[in-house]
Amino acid sequence: MTIFCRIGGRAERGMAMVLTLFLTSALTVLAASLMFLSQTETYASMNYRMMTLARYGAEAGVEKAATFLYDESKYVKPSTTGGDLLSSYDRTTSPVTYNGQPVVLSAMDNVTSNYPVPSVITAFQNAAKGSLMAGNVSVGYAATATLILMQTFDPYGGGAGAAPGVVQTWQITSDGTLGGSKSAVVEVVTIAEQPVWPASAYAAFATANICGAIYFHGNVTINSYDSTGLSGSAEPTFSASGGNVGTNGNLNIEGSVAVQGNLYTPRTGVGTCTAAAVDALSESGSAQVAGSLVQLPGAVTYSTPPLPSPLPGTNTVSLNSSGTACADLGFTGATAGWCTTSGSGSNQKVTLDSGGATITLPNIAIASQVTLEIVPHNSPAQMVNINSLDLTGGGTIAVKATASNQSLLFNLAGKNADGSNMATVMDFGGNSGGSFANNSSCSGCSAYDASMMQFIYAGTGTVSFRGTPSAAATVYAPNATVNFNGTADLYGSILGRTITNGGNANIHYDRRLNRDFYVQGARMLGTFSWKRF
Helix, strand or coil: CHHHHHHHHHHHHHHHHHHHHHHHHHHHHHHHHHHHHHHHHHHHHHHHHHHHHHHHHHHHHHHHHHHHHHCCCCCCCCECCCCCEHHHCECCCCCCEECCEECEEECCCCCCCECCCHHHHHHHHHHCEEEEEECCEEEEEEEEEEEEEEEEECECCCCCCCCCEEEEEEEEEEEEEECCCCCEEEEEEEEEECCEEECCCCCEEECCCCCCCEEECCEEEEEEECCCCCCECCCCCCECCCCCEEECCCEEECCEEEECCCEEECCCCECCCECCECCCEEECCCCEECCCEEECCCCCCCCCCCCCCCCCCCCEEEECCCCCCHHHHCCCHHHHHHEEEECCCCCEEEEECCCCCCEEEEEEEEECCEEEEECCCCCCCEEEEEEEEECCCECEEEECCCCCCCCEEEEECCECCCCCECCEEEEECCCCCCCCCCCHHHCCCECCCHHHEEEEECCCCEEEECCCCCEEEEEEEEEEEEEECCCCCEEEEEEEEEEEECCCCCEEEEHHHHHCCEEECCCEEEEEEEEEC
C-alpha cells in the first residue's frame, strides 16, 4: 500500500504538470489572440482615421470648386458678348462640348482641361487644388468639373435686347489624398446645379430673415386665381388654395388673417419669435395658415434687378387737370411723337407710344381724373425706366395693349438728386391702382392679368399700397419695404424685403405668373457619392 501510494502521488504530480502546461498554452494563445485583436483594432482605427481625413480633403476640394463656379467675381459664365461666347459650345449634348470634347475644368495632374478661356482654366487650377492641415497631418485635394448642362432663359427684369440668363449644371469630382508611409485616397463626386426659379412663385415673399418679415394683421385673405382665359373686366374665380406665402424669416399673423395656401420658409417651429431664435410662424386670434408649413432647404436668394441705364431724371412732373405738355415729360425733338394728350378738365389722358423703344420718365405724380396710358409693343415686356411713381392724388396708370402677350415693365430707380435712395419710390395711394384700359383693339386682355403691369426695383425704399381701388400688378423689389394699408386689394404677386399688411387689403395670387417669369434659382450641391481607392 505504501508503495502504491507513492506511485499514485507521482501520477498526480504528473497530471498537474500536464494541466499546468495545457493552461499555460491556452493562456499564451489567448494572450496572443488579444494582442492580435488589439493590433487589428489599432490598424482599423488608423485606417478609418486616414480614410476620414482623405474624405474631408476630397469634400474640401468639392467646396473649393463649387465656390469658384458660384462666385461671379471669379467665374463669369458664357454670354452672347465678350470673350466667352455661348456660340462656342454645343449645348445639345450632355456633357456640353467644346471642340467636340466635353467641357472640363481640371486641377488634377492626370486630367486635362478643355475650356475656351485660358484664364478661367488657370483660375480654376489655383482655386481647386491645395492642402489643409488636420492636426500634424497634411491632406491634399484636387478637383475637376465637367459641364453637364447649360441652359439659357429670358431673365425677369432684363427687358428687350437684354443678355440671356445662363444656368449651369456641373459634375464635380474631387480626390482627397493623405500622404506618408501609409497613404489614403478618397474620391467624392457631386452635382452642382442652379435651376431656373419662378420670379413670382408666391402671393407674397419676404427676403428678410427676421421675426415678422411678413406681418399680416387685420382682416386679410390670401388666395389665388388664374387670369388665363379671362377677358375684359370679368371677375376671376378665386380658389381657397394656392395663396402661398414665403419668407426667409418668420410669418406673423394676427386677427382675422386667412392664408389659403402653404407657408414656405427655411425656419421651423411655431410660437413666439425672438431675434435669437427666429421660428417659422407666429399666430394669434383667429389667424391661420390653411395649408402646410413647408421647410425650404435654405434661404432663397432673389437677384437684385439692374438699375435703369441711363438713370432717369430726378425732377417731378405732375399730371393734373390743368393740362400737361408732353415737353414737360421730356418728349421733344425726335421723341415728340411718342406723347399725345386728349381730353380736358376732369378727364385728361396722356398717351405714350414709343413703337417699342424704351421710355424714360422722371418722378411722375398723377392727379385725380387723369390717366397715364402707355402702349406696349414688345414681348415679353415694354421697358419703362422711371424714377418714381406717385398715385396718391387719385390718378390712374393704364396699359393699352393690342395683344394679350404684351405688357409693361417699369424699372424704378428711386434716386434723389444727390444720388441717395428716395424714402418712398412707389405709392399706390388715394383713388388709384394700376388699372387697365380695355379696348376693342385687345379683346383678349383681362383687367386682372397681373403680368401686364410689372414693377421691379433694386433699392431699399418703400413701396406703399393705400386707398380703396384694386390693382393688378406684380412687384419685384427684394430689398424694399412693402406696406399695405386701407382696402386696396392686390391681384398678382409681391416680393419685398419685408411685407406688412395692416388693413383690409387682400392679396389674390395670379397663378399664371408661376409659368411666365423666371430668375436664377438658389445654387445647390446634390447627388453626393464617394469611394475609397
